[in-house]
Amino acid sequence: MTQPPGDPHPPVPPPLPDTAGPTAPRSAAPPPLPSQAAPPPVPQSSPVPQPPISQSSTPDIEAVPRAPRASDRAMLHVTEQTRTYPCGSCGAALAFNPDQQNLACGSCGTTYPIIIDPQATLSRHDLQSTVQEIRALIPTGQEGNEHEVICQSCGGRTIFNGTLTATRCPYCATPIQRTDIQDSPERLAVDGILPLRVSEDHARTEISNWINSRWFAPSEFKKYRTLGSFTSVYMSYFTYDADTVTQYRGRRGDNYTVVVGSGEDRRTETRIRWRSVRGTVANRIRDLPENANTGFDAKRVRELEPWPMEQVTPYKPEFVAGHLSRTYDNDPMQVFTAAARPRIDSMIESTIRADIGGDHQQITSKQTNFSLLQFMYVLLPLWLLTVSFESRPFQVFVNGLTGEVQGQRPWSKVKIIAASVAVLIVVAVIAYFVWRS
Template sequence: MTQPPPIPPTGGPSGAPPPIPRAAAPVPAPPSTPNAADRAQRQVTEQTRTYPCGNCGAPLAFVPERQCLGCSSCGTSYPIELDQSARIVKHDLQSTMNQLAQRAPLGLASIGGNEHVVTCQACGGKTIFNGSLTATRCPYCATPIQRDDVQDAPERLALDAVLPLQVGEPQARDSIEKWINSRWFAPTEFKKYRTLGSFTSVYMSYYTYDVEATTGYSGQRGDNYTVVVGSGDNQHTETRIAWRSVSGVVHNSIRDLPELANTGMDEPRVRELEPWPIQAAVPYTPEFVAGHLSRTYDRDPGDVFDRDARPRVDAQVESTIRYDIGGDHQRISRKQTSFDMLQFMYLLLPMWLLTVNFDGKPFQVVVNGLTGEVQGQRPWSKVKIAAAVIAGLILIGVIVFLYQRMR
């Protein structure tokens, strides 16, 4: 059986990540390409990590278009070299939850309360980490800062993997522009999101689950048949159902079922970003997060499975049972599921997040950081809707008038 993972980050109260300055356009890399891992600098007193450029000292950030650390000042690139011997390990859910209970008996451990302040080692300014935020930029000099105290905390789960961001800011903004411009009944003011809201890249915490389930069931199978009833003018055909008792055992094998581990998000919209290419995930290394926001988990894998993943597993099990019963109709009177295997993996998935406060309410629009797909919510313009209704009524009135004149 796979051993539980070591335990690092903690989730405080959630909230949408704060904005970061717009990233500069990538600059072509010069021939020299030192390794990205060599650029990490750890500040022991602050328990943070930064990435200064070895050529000019400016802060480095992960460039999605080139999949490397890049300096927007001098153009130097630093490739991210993965350990080819590293493997992504999946963990048994129950034994991991038992270990978490022993190390954090009071439940999900805190990462320092609602607010954690660190001193930027580049400019001396104060940077605030709110809630489950673990990577951000200094608001004064834009230096990317990562919290090592979260990743190294013994009562927290260690990250297993990451899907590196592939959609850069220009592509993300283009996707957002097209999405917003296609919302015909959104208020005109909402389309001025550049001045009303924040738009930023962020890595969200996810768990993926692997499940082997065996389910015994009993129920009824219904088959349609027709009979002729009545006589004379009242004779007609009726469809009836013949029911018979059935029972059986079905097996379900589910792999890489993704579930969001953060709170404060529009979960139905975020789920619509699926499917995620989980098979393309790589072992976690902090260089992929440099220059982008990142959040540790707010909910543990046991809670997320019970609340979010288990209903989806049950739905697949029920679908399998109905297929196994066959016929035209199915009734399930009993089902008992046991898990032959229940494993999970903790990873980061990339998004671009637009949060707009309009008319006193927050609206979230999310962009899949791998495909550019956009999902979100937007307000409705009462003025535009009323105008459309009036225009429709006028059009109907004109059509009726012309029809009557033609008659």
């Protein structure tokens, strides 16, 4: 929030109810253009009604006065189509704290709990009909890859590239979220999120342990703190639910042994007895996650699985405050066709082979029908280290929930040659003493 010089405590706008969204634009922001449909400002003379509190609500919001909520801190900047979270105590920027699981001020330490509606549910969508509706809304001309906004705290200009939806101002480090993408009718709204649980210190420790265990990595690569970029980011995922029925034809092979030959040539051979089979199998698949972003090493990201999908919570933008976030690059049908369908087919094939039984199985044909095919749009967290070494980028990933590390690393030719020479010397010394003995 912009404040006059010498005023350490900027004015705090009154909170809005959770169901009404963020507050009106701050006074420091320029007024909206006549053509923009800006919401009227909240009247200052009358109190804002609070939503009814259910009996299952947490104790900190039952009584008045109550502790400030994270949602009270959201500032919607209509002219810039962005959202920030200023601290009500000192005006500094709030960020989601993975250790405390709330919004926290790094300046004064004030925290704001993130309240989840106990009645909120996770939405799942029919794949075919939803993708048709979304694609029908996409304009023919593609928009640019860059979107510039003015930071409402310091006035600096911030560039959102590609599918980036949350970042920090490069001048004052204020966390900024774009609202035009999440609220756009041709973009899917986020259904759920796995909030980040691994802190930066923990992630750096895991990264250091992983890099130090790469014996043949160049020494310069291990100086990643000065060579690379290390940040937290929420990736876009689609999770799929599918019920399938598959009819198949194939052959079952059973091993048997026979004795052949005579005399010294007498031996036992294993042979296969084949017979034709046919059958029907059913598969029930739930919460199959697939990454919807490009630019990542897909194999390494896949190795971060499994994700605890049973812990997905309804999405609230406060979980992303202070961290990078990306909307999807590929829509749910593209991700299903390229990634989810091959995995589902592999599961179906395993089920067929188990149904055929025997020692060997051959599947000559199969026909699969989907009685259910749904998806959910979720954000999953990770820490990403990108190191440029010898003009090549290397990515190392940390699972933002479990701390597991997967990544790429360069190989040191000097270390490999030195190790090879050392092995040859040891072998030569051993051979010499064997010869002398």
